[in-house]
């Protein structure tokens with residue numbers, strides 16, 4: 001196998017996959033004059049991947065993928081800077097910390113909805129479904145010895161530090177709401193790096209979080225990010241739906257004159273060549289000096305040549321979850337409670353993840369609508385029939401960072417060792433949130449061009 005060494009300016013970069021990761025990488029590439037041509041190859045008929053919104057003619061917006069993006073941290077500021085740069089600031093819909101959707105979050109346990117405790121008084125009292133006040137567990141956490149291993153399941157980590165009940169109920173539910181996954185298999189190091197690092201840094205979560213982050217990535221807040229701090233945003237969305245973001249990036253790329261955007265262009269194989277890479281699609285072959293892959297890990301593994309064997313194996317071992325999102329619309333205000341929604345721990349119902357009061361998750365694609373409607377009826381007492389509904393099954397939509405994921409990702413030094421002109425970005429590797437994926441695109445471009453963007 002021949003590998004590519006960089007001794008000349010970058011001419012053509014191919015970006016594989018036109019989800020938010022691929023589009024973000026193309027946006028950052030476009031900001032640099034060092035790249036003369038950018039080719040984006042997307043297998044489906046639209047760009048945006050899981051950022052997918054239905055806009056009805058009456059103005060109603062239904063999200064089938066992400067519905068809320070967090071403004072905090074370097075990755076949150078980075079996305080807001082991009083949103084501002086794209087001229088979308090006027091379309092941002094913020095949800096502040098004082099909003100009812102931030103304050104009222106529920107768990108559905110033992111057949112009942114329970115509001116999660118908030119504030120000091122909530123932590124001092126016993127609040128069902130928990131059997132004792134949470135504050136003593138948080139205070140005693142300081143005395144718990146630091147873990148010794150280099151990774152641990154989320155469940156084992158939280159049980160050890162905060163007790164089994166919090167792991168069984170709270171963390172189990174959270175892992176289902178964010179990873180559609182099983183906290184007994186998911187890695188704390190890869191899924192919740194701020195918790196893992198807090199223990200390593202401070203010996204305990206409390207001290208580690210007080211000491212602050214040791215993150216080296218600095219992103220200065222632009223106007224919109226500054227506004228988010230001033231107005232205490234907990235999360236934000238866009239008035240015409242989250243899909244407005246990939247749509248606007250696509251327009252920006254089209255207008256740049258340097259980007260070729262190809263829909264219905266499924267990548268079949270990539271092969272190293274003397275001048276870089278040969279990329280084979282169903283109906284043609286293109287050449288590129290560098291590839292940024294924003295494909296799901298398994299899809300990339302099947303496109304790589306067999307000579308990339310250790311990398312192929314590691315990519316294949318990254319599992320993904322399939323979920324269904326059911327959007328239901330009802331006439332009038334029928335909900336007995338107000339708030340963000342409720343999560344359901346696996347002990348209550350393995351097949352239901354939660355309800356965001358307009359979306360529900362199920363593992364089987366039969367009778368999804370019936371099951372969703374029944375859940376809303378039994379959990380929330382809503383007897384009325386929905387006036388509008390939509391069921392979408394998302395195959396392999398969310399990667400599962402199981403224990404040892406950090407080692408698996410470490411194997412990508414195969415790319416460096418062999419001087420492959422290949423960058424891996426997207427949700428398969430280093431964070432599944434929209435912010436993480438956009439930031440992975442930025443980091444790859446900065447590493448490739450050797451400069452900030």
Ligand SMILES: Cc1cc2nc3c(=O)[nH]c(=O)nc-3n(C[C@H](O)[C@H](O)[C@H](O)COP(=O)(O)OP(=O)(O)OC[C@H]3O[C@@H](n4cnc5c(N)ncnc54)[C@H](O)[C@@H]3O)c2cc1C
Pocket residue numbers: 016017018019020021022041042043044047048049050051064065066067068069070265266267268294295296299323325394397398425426427428432433434435437
């Ligand atoms: C239901 C759901 C709810 C979510 N909610 C939130 C949320 O509230 N907040 C949040 O921050 N995040 C949320 N996420 C996570 C976030 O949306 C995803 O992690 C993120 O969109 C992944 O982006 P990506 O570009 O890495 O991957 P993808 O969106 O999967 O993009 C990959 C692209 O590659 C294309 N492709 C596949 N095979 C080929 C091929 N052979 N050739 C060319 N192209 C190919 C695909 O069509 C796709 O467009 C949610 C995810 C889901 C599924």
Ligand SMILES: C=Cc1c2[nH]c(c1C)Cc1[nH]c(c(CCC(=O)O)c1C)Cc1[nH]c(c(C)c1CCC(=O)O)Cc1[nH]c(c(C)c1C=C)C2
Pocket residue numbers: 068069070174176177178179180235323324325340341342343353354355356359360361398432433434
């Ligand atoms: C239908 C399945 C999914 C639901 N959400 C996701 C999937 C796969 C994925 C997801 N949700 C959130 C994030 C971003 C996390 C981040 O780091 O910013 C991702 C990748 C946000 C989120 N959604 C829920 C919670 C508790 C969070 C964490 C952020 C926050 O606290 O605001 C809850 C939730 N998500 C889903 C449901 C049905 C649900 C229930 C209330 C859908």
